[in-house]
Amino acid sequence: MTPGLLSAVTFLPAVGAVALALVPRRRPGVHRAGALGVALLTLVVSIPLWTRFDGDSADFQFAEVYRWLPTLGVSFHVGIDGISLLLVLLTTFLTPIALASAWHAIEDRTKEFVITMLLLETGMLGVFVSLDLFLFFVFWEAMLIPMYLVIGVWGGGNRIYAAVKFVLYTMVGSALMLVAILALYYQHGAATGTYTFDVPTLARWVVPPGLGQNLMFLAFALAFAIKVPLFPFHTWLPDAHVEAPTAGSVILAGVLLKMGTYGFLRFCLPFFPDASFKFAPLVFALAVIGIVYGAWVSTVQPDLKKLVAYSSVSHLGFVMLGLFTLNQQGLVGGVIQMINHGLSTGALFLMVGMIYERRHTRLISEFGGLWKVVPAFSVLFLVVVLSSLGLPGLNGFVGEFLVLVGAFQVNGWLAAVATTGIIFAAVYLLWMYQRVVFGEITHAENGRLADLSRREWAVLVPVLVFIVWIGVYPTAFTGKTEATIAALLAQVESKASVALAR
Amino acid sequence: MSPDFLAPHVNVSVLLPVLVVLVAAAAVLVLDVLPPRDSKSHLGGVALAGVLVALLVTVGRWGSEGRAFRDMVLLDNYALFFDVVICYAAALVLMLSMDYLPRTGGESGEYYALVLFATAGMMLLASAGDLIVVFLSLELMSLSLYVLAGLFKTRLTSGEASMKYFLLGAFATSFLLYGIALIYGATGSTNLDRIAVAATAKGTDPLILVGLGLMLVGFGFKISSVPFHMWAPDVYEGAPTTITVLIATGSKAAAFAALIRVLVVALRSAQADWSALLWGVAALTMTLGNVVALAQSNLKRMLAYSSIAHVGYMLMGLVAGGPQGAGAVLFYLLAYTFTTVGAFGVIGLCARAGEEAVEVGDYAGLARRHPVLAATLGLFLLSLIGIPPLAGFVSKFYLFGSAVRAGYIWLTVIAVLNSAIAAYYYLRVIVYMYMREPEGEGVAVAPSLAGGLALTIALVGIVLLGLVPAPFADLAQAAVAPLLR
Numbered sequence: 001m002t003p004g005l006l007s008a009v010t011f012l013p014a015v016g017a018v019a020l021a022l023v024p025r026r027r028p029g030v031h032r033a034g035a036l037g038v039a040l041l042t043l044v045v046s047i048p049l050w051t052r053f054d055g056d057s058a059d060f061q062f063a064e065v066y067r068w069l070p071t072l073g074v075s076f077h078v079g080i081d082g083i084s085l086l087l088v089l090l091t092t093f094l095t096p097i098a099l100a101s102a103w104h105a106i107e108d109r110t111k112e113f114v115i116t117m118l119l120l121e122t123g124m125l126g127v128f129v130s131l132d133l134f135l136f137f138v139f140w141e142a143m144l145i146p147m148y149l150v151i152g153v154w155g156g157g158n159r160i161y162a163a164v165k166f167v168l169y170t171m172v173g174s175a176l177m178l179v180a181i182l183a184l185y186y187q188h189g190a191a192t193g194t195y196t197f198d199v200p201t202l203a204r205w206v207v208p209p210g211l212g213q214n215l216m217f218l219a220f221a222l223a224f225a226i227k228v229p230l231f232p233f234h235t236w237l238p239d240a241h242v243e244a245p246t247a248g249s250v251i252l253a254g255v256l257l258k259m260g261t262y263g264f265l266r267f268c269l270p271f272f273p274d275a276s277f278k279f280a281p282l283v284f285a286l287a288v289i290g291i292v293y294g295a296w297v298s299t300v301q302p303d304l305k306k307l308v309a310y311s312s313v314s315h316l317g318f319v320m321l322g323l324f325t326l327n328q329q330g331l332v333g334g335v336i337q338m339i340n341h342g343l344s345t346g347a348l349f350l351m352v353g354m355i356y357e358r359r360h361t362r363l364i365s366e367f368g369g370l371w372k373v374v375p376a377f378s379v380l381f382l383v384v385v386l387s388s389l390g391l392p393g394l395n396g397f398v399g400e401f402l403v404l405v406g407a408f409q410v411n412g413w414l415a416a417v418a419t420t421g422i423i424f425a426a427v428y429l430l431w432m433y434q435r436v437v438f439g440e441i442t443h444a445e446n447g448r449l450a451d452l453s454r455r456e457w458a459v460l461v462p463v464l465v466f467i468v469w470i471g472v473y474p475t476a477f478t479g480k481t482e483a484t485i486a487a488l489l490a491q492v493e494s495k496a497s498v499a500l501a502r
Numbered sequence: 503m504s505p506d507f508l509a510p511h512v513n514v515s516v517l518l519p520v521l522v523v524l525v526a527a528a529a530v531l532v533l534d535v536l537p538p539r540d541s542k543s544h545l546g547g548v549a550l551a552g553v554l555v556a557l558l559v560t561v562g563r564w565g566s567e568g569r570a571f572r573d574m575v576l577l578d579n580y581a582l583f584f585d586v587v588i589c590y591a592a593a594l595v596l597m598l599s600m601d602y603l604p605r606t607g608g609e610s611g612e613y614y615a616l617v618l619f620a621t622a623g624m625m626l627l628a629s630a631g632d633l634i635v636v637f638l639s640l641e642l643m644s645l646s647l648y649v650l651a652g653l654f655k656t657r658l659t660s661g662e663a664s665m666k667y668f669l670l671g672a673f674a675t676s677f678l679l680y681g682i683a684l685i686y687g688a689t690g691s692t693n694l695d696r697i698a699v700a701a702t703a704k705g706t707d708p709l710i711l712v713g714l715g716l717m718l719v720g721f722g723f724k725i726s727s728v729p730f731h732m733w734a735p736d737v738y739e740g741a742p743t744t745i746t747v748l749i750a751t752g753s754k755a756a757a758f759a760a761l762i763r764v765l766v767v768a769l770r771s772a773q774a775d776w777s778a779l780l781w782g783v784a785a786l787t788m789t790l791g792n793v794v795a796l797a798q799s800n801l802k803r804m805l806a807y808s809s810i811a812h813v814g815y816m817l818m819g820l821v822a823g824g825p826q827g828a829g830a831v832l833f834y835l836l837a838y839t840f841t842t843v844g845a846f847g848v849i850g851l852c853a854r855a856g857e858e859a860v861e862v863g864d865y866a867g868l869a870r871r872h873p874v875l876a877a878t879l880g881l882f883l884l885s886l887i888g889i890p891p892l893a894g895f896v897s898k899f900y901l902f903g904s905a906v907r908a909g910y911i912w913l914t915v916i917a918v919l920n921s922a923i924a925a926y927y928y929l930r931v932i933v934y935m936y937m938r939e940p941e942g943e944g945v946a947v948a949p950s951l952a953g954g955l956a957l958t959i960a961l962v963g964i965v966l967l968g969l970v971p972a973p974f975a976d977l978a979q980a981a982v983a984p985l986l987r
Contacts, residue, residue, distance in 0.1 A: 025873075069972045071979075072903075112873075134899075138890035145889055148929070152937045160937050164929060171925050175918035178899075182906035182914070 017118035028110035035114030039096035058487030073196035082484030102247035120146035155243040162243035173223035180219035209274040217275030227260030231290035241309035246353025254346035273496035290317030295424035322403035330406020337399030369441035395470035513570035526552020527618035534611025549614040557589040576631040583981035584628035591752040601950035620646035624756035651741040663740025678720025684713030724757035738806035743850035788814025822908035830900040832978040837893035844960035867940030893967035
């Protein structure tokens with residue numbers, strides 16, 4: 001274990017952002033290249049996290065603890081387990097891709113843009129590595145502002161509305177979570193005499209079941225459900241996605257939404273096991289509604305980006321379904337599905353962005369017959385679409401399959417309804433693909449489109465490699481996370497039964 | 503001389519920080535009549551030097567205890583903590599004034615002298631160990647501020663601000679005085695310690711409760727809590743921006759200093775009563791402040807309502823009580839002072855078409871023309887929202903934490919929801935600065951060394967308080983320790 005590696009990964013982007021802030025504004029090329037360099041360096045530095053991670057251990061690895069506010073019991077405590085490892089790497093992987101995708105798309109205020117993106121990366125990484133509730137909350141709130149700026153400054157026509165809606169939704173949720181954090185902190189302190197925000201310590205403590213635990217669970221769950229977004233808290237998502245620039249959408253879909261599902265895994269399940277079991281049917285039902293509703297609404301979208309945005313609601317429904325099956329298959333599937341969604345939907349947004357850059361429209365009716373003009377684009381787009389709808393052999397299948405295996409053990413009927421989500425996914429994605437790519441060229445402008453440039457190849461190929469890799473050999477990824485999930489489940493069940501026995 | 507006359511033991515060292523400020527004020531008055539007649543900038547320097555010396559004296563005395571004038575004036579960590587906050591506020595105000603006043607044509611010797619008198623009043627208020635001193639220093643502070651609010655004699659809003667502040671202030675002070683009289687009647691003393699002894703011995707006495715209520719009216723006016731907040735928006739808007747800063751930070755801190763000392767030291771036996779009362783006041787104050795701020799397009803008015811909301815948050819600390827609650831209020835005041843000075847300071851630097859740029863529309867596209875200034879104002883606003891890792895977040899965290907600890911979960915829920923509402927109007931300014939294009943003539947920013955320095959200090963302050971709050975929070979805890987003995 002290398003000491004300081006995790007904080008190096010976390011703060012490298014922020015350090016890069018500060019360095020770039022000193023470069024004069026009139027050199028956008030330096031900013032672009034510098035930011036990409038910093039993001040790639042972060043990716044390289046984060047690779048040892050993967051190679052040196054012991055997948056057989058459920059402990060937090062690469063842990064670092066420094067004193068921060070000793071009187072409050074706040075420390076700078078970071079570490080990763082099998083769940084956060086995947087999300088950290090997803091973040092360091094997607095950020096350079098997002099930055100590269102914005103190479104020509106962001107011409108205005110490039111300096112501010114790349115600085116914001118790098119600060120956003122530090123914020124997201126901080127959320128995934130924090131093992132102190134205070135530290136977690138700091139990162140959780142702090143990353144709101146960069147995302148707000150990305151949507152609001154570099155977004156589309158209705159960007160201000162979307163940005164403000166995004167922030168207010170998230171703030172209301174996290175405000176109540178703050179109260180719950182404080183309540184948990186004092187309850188734990190009063191019961192054990194140790195006032196601490198340390199997550200592993202709090203997770204070992206058994207919160208007395210009852211109204212208090214239920215309310216705390218609901219406060220945490222609201223914050224996370226808004227972020228996921230779980231139906232019916234999803235209404236900010238289509239606005240934010242449609243208005244955000246491509247790079248923003250990739251990060252938003254790829255990483256930010258995972259912060260919600262990650263929160264459920266890291267905090268809600270281990271802290272409030274009884275409440276988790278109690279509310280699992282509710283979450284289960286909402287997840288299934290989200291799956292079906294998201295798919296139906298996607299089907300009728302005339303706008304490509306909106307279609308992908310609603311498909312996120314559906315896909316994240318699968319993740320939530322998996323997590324609240326509260327069994328091994330479901331949880332592993334949920335975690336893998338988080339990564340899959342990051343890759344597939346990220347790639348979808350990238351490709352929608354690419355044709356938007358060429359045609360300056362995202363309306364499906366404006367396209368048709370693209371395979372004749374841009375064959376390479378069409379092929380890659382097909383792979384991404386198939387991965388998103390869960391074709392066996394590509395990544396999406398693995399996650400959804402495991403989730404459904406888990407779900408059938410809990411409630412066959414709801415799982416059956418959820419399965420229709422996969423069918424509808426095939427409907428809306430393939431129908432969209434057919435209208436965009438097949439057929440005759442109906443708009444003359446489409447006849448002159450250029451195929452993928454070398455930069456675009458470089459952006460897409462890494463994502464596609466992982467799409468195939470996870471699809472063919474998922475064990476490489478599930479292997480890192482299974483021990484952690486088994487330990488998490490054991491902890492949840494033992495705590496719930498301890499509480500029941502009393 | 504009758505034999506039982508005791509010469510008061512005059513311990514001047516207890517008053518030293520206040521005396522330094524008063525000497526500086528006298529020096530400013532004398533220098534004012536000496537040449538040069540056309541420029542008064544050097545007086546600002548003298549005043550600033552006085553405040554800085556007072557600050558050094560205060561810091562140097564940290565940890566010492568003293569009493570003077572038969573326990574009427576106290577020197578303890580509590581008073582010293584507030585002296586630091588007040589001196590910081592006054593110093594930053596003076597630095598901002600030194601370029602704001604020549605630009606707006608309001609520079610005069612008496613301005614600097616009055617700022618110093620007000621500062622002395624505030625510092626004395628924090629040291630008051632007797633209700634009479636509370637009253638006197640409150641008046642010293644308020645009378646100076648009434649005049650300062652009307653500094654721009656030709657501007658109608660300035661005159662309105664001064665008049666309104668004076669009339670309502672005088673009215674509120676009379677409530678305070680009436681309350682003091684009733685407390686004196688019930689307990690036979692105006693000394694805080696002796697009131698505490700008498701009040702504890704008497705138990706529940708309606709006279710004390712009525713006196714307490716009347717005093718809360720007076721203090722409520724000074725800290726602008728609902729329903730005694732009506733003056734704040736008009737005064738904040740009409741007064742010169744630098745004086746708005748002083749009213750919003752220094753005078754509020756001083757009034758809180760006296761309020762906390764009176765409640766916690768003298769009337770602790772009635773804690774159940776005043777904390778139930780303040781629960782409602784806090785909830786109303788924060789909600790009204792935030793909701794009305796939503797509708798403001800004038801930045802000074804918006805910040806006025808927002809400062810009302812912040813008072814609501816601070817009252818939560820008093821409701822929570824105990825060392826945690828009081829300490830959290832002190833820390834909050836420190837963070838709030840830096841943030842508010844900064845936010846108003848940026849506004850004071852901006853002008854459009856010769857007028858102060860106070861409409862939110864004036865700030866459209868500011869980030870394009872003045873990226874550094876826009877980022878600075880942005881950071882102050884984010885701190886006011888309570889976004890980590892800035893001072894506003896940590897101070898809210900301490901405050902809400904103390905309330906949750908004391909079991910006031912629902913009040914905390916109201917407060918956090920209020921913070922979410924507040925995000926909307928603060929972010930709207932950021933929307934204008936960053937996400938809209940400038941319309942018409944842009945905002946001109948006065949280049950200014952002293953103003954820039956003041957903003958830098960405030961900015962460093964909010965970042966430092968946000969990242970390493972522990973030492974300052976410990977100071978705040980140490981400061982409230984003398985009250986709770």
